[in-house]
Amino acid sequence: MSLDSNNTNALMQMSAEKRYAHMLDEVASTKQIWILTDEHGxxxxxxxxxxxVPVWPSEASAKYWASDEWSHxxxxAISLQDWLERWTNGLESDDVCVTVFPNPGEEGLVIFPEEFDDDLRKQFAKTR
Structure with a gap:
């Protein structure tokens, strides 16, 4: 299931757990994780x-979230390989968690980077 303008709103209305499952499926398929950046990083x-660090499964979902105070x-995109090789360890060492696929109300599953890493690797192995 790919994220497009017709189902963005429906996905954002799903529970955090269902958005997490969608995130894992989409990232395993596209091999990309999306973040938002500004002039500070x-x-x-x-x-x-x-x-x-909030993450999304697609550019469209990240942009959908980036409104109001985040519109700038x-x-x-971060490749799955870069995420697994660099980001997980960096987030762990900085004591930063991952908020997976938050909706505009900033509701999303908050998990430890190593848990996200494990789930991504498991899902990717299923799709190979």
């Missing part, structure tokens, strides 16, 4: 307990 979100941000 990667966009970060803060929960009560964690600093997080740009969607940037």
């Amino acid at each position: 990667c966009v970060m979100l803060n929960t009560d307990d964690e600093d997080c 941000c740009n969607a940037q």
